[in-house]
Amino acid sequence: MSSSDDNVRIFNVWQLTCFGLLTTPLAMAGLAMAMYLPTFYAVDMGLGLGLVGAIFVLGRLLDIVTDPLIGHWSDETRSRFGPRKPWMIAGVLGFSVAVYLFLAPPDTIGPAYLILASGLYFLFYTILDVPYSSIGLEISPDVHERSLLAGSKAIFQVVGAIVAAALPFIMGYSIGEALHVIAYAIIALCFIGLMLFLLFVPTPARTIDSPRLTPVEALKSVLSDRRYRYLLVSFLIVQTANSLVAGLMVLYVVHIVGAAELVGLFLAVLLLSSAAFLPLWIYLSKRYSKKTSWMAAILLCAFALALIPLVGRGDVTGAIILSIIIGSTFGSDAIMPTSMLADIVYEKEQEGNNRLGGLYLAVKNSVSKLSFIVPMGLAFPALGYIGFETTGADGPNAMLTFLFFYSALPILLRLIAFYVLKTGPDFIVVQKRDSAIG
Structure with a gap:
């Protein structure tokens, strides 16, 4: 705040x-x-x-x-x-x-x-x-x-x-x-x-008179910020959890819910709910803090994912309700880390440091892209090994394997991210009147 x-x-x-x-x-x-x-x-x-x-x-x-x-x-x-x-x-x-x-x-x-x-x-x-x-x-x-x-x-x-x-x-x-x-x-x-x-x-422009930094010097400066390191780790963990849910959603709708014709609807529900609930997360960030708002979304999503095993074949209504809740938290996962990063960048630049906002953001982007590669290297080969794409949830241990990647592992990752944020530094910054941008 x-x-x-x-x-x-x-x-x-x-x-x-x-x-x-x-x-x-x-x-x-x-x-x-x-x-x-x-x-x-x-x-x-x-x-x-x-x-x-x-x-x-x-x-x-x-x-x-x-x-x-x-x-x-x-x-x-x-x-x-x-x-x-x-x-x-x-x-x-x-x-x-x-x-x-x-x-x-x-x-x-x-x-x-x-x-x-x-x-x-x-x-x-x-x-x-x-x-x-x-x-x-x-x-x-x-x-x-x-x-x-x-x-x-x-x-x-x-x-x-x-x-x-x-x-x-x-x-x-x-x-x-x-x-x-x-x-x-x-x-x-x-x-x-x-x-x-x-x-x-x-x-508005900010004049930079300090000597230019080499890429290595700039990266060391960025990673030296303890708050940024905690933010980066939390973001990587949450994005990894989200990539599992998003990447396996089609298989969930087709093989678990049994509604292949509604794949587009479920995608729309995730996207629209992520936008519709943005005012809630922004309100919570103003009322409490950005970190608190993000932690609340992390726990809410974990709760919804814990209910996934209770939704059986043909329960389209239950699956859509859970998708709305899960999708609503994606909005917080998107804007709160970015806004918290903006606070760090703005504060650093007000102190007269070199302009580093592009590198701060780019490293975060790289982490996000990495998070979407690693889980697919785990979940898809495992599901392919048991023949999930052909047998669906009816194969031996197929349901348990799928639910591990779609529900249990994302829950575990989100709880770890929650712990990292809770035990990490505060992200409270001092607001100043003079604006700065490079």
Whole structure:
């Protein structure tokens, strides 16, 4: 919580909208990449699941390296337009080309095309997203307004994901046709979002006179902050738990609930509930603290996951209720760590330190991407070994194995994260009037 009640907010609703809108095309691209493109390239384009899977995993591993580098280079950029905007402009231009190549390929391609298109996609996604999201950490001097900024991005992220998920079904398109339309929509929204951001989002500048840091020096400075280390560990644990639930949700709906035709509905429920409950988590963060709000969400999700074994085949209503509760906590998992990170970054920059917001965020992004790789390397091979994809929950020990990965392990991880946060340092910062952004 803030130690000052001074009103130092600088954003109105329109400015929050202009700030968050650029998240929509990024979310559309992210969902298309996760939901449509693996199958499209493997089956429709005939490249095979093994090859496509390997290329996509390598792309994610590349992100873990490029994210911190681009974050650091963005921090160290010194121009009359500030450090972030030149990267955002270059990112929009490059990302637009990459999206078209990736989502709208020619009829006949080979592995080299996918490597090139996906590599450009992952690279320019980072070049656009890291500097853009870094601004959200630095831009407001108000401790609670930082939660609103994170909330704005979260809402537009949900909008983008829903649009990309629903478009093929609403328009009656094939996946290939839908990907073309999604590509054009992403490109248009990127330029619209960038224009509105540049015109209406206030970004006061902070002059940096201190010597430049090498990537290693900057990384050491970032990781030397005890609060950041606790935040990073907690975030990694929670995201790992969430990746298990999100990654196995389709199998849960199809084989446990027995409602394959409702997979889209369950996805929509998760996304919409994560957005609908954002005001609750922001209220709790203002009433108590951001850490308390996040810990409450962690426990609530663990409680809902503990009820999963009680939902049997055909109990669609019970499964949807639990999905609403679980989805509602995803919003807190998204905005509270980001807002807490913004407090740390703002406080550090007020002390006159080097600009490090991009690197702080990029390391957090790398952790998030790593968390989605590791669980899938555990859960999917184990379920594949027992033949879950063919026998479903009727195979020997199949139900127990699935519930371990979908319920028990995420509960355990969330309780560990709760303990780490509870025993870790406080995240209370001093609010100051002078705003700072690089």
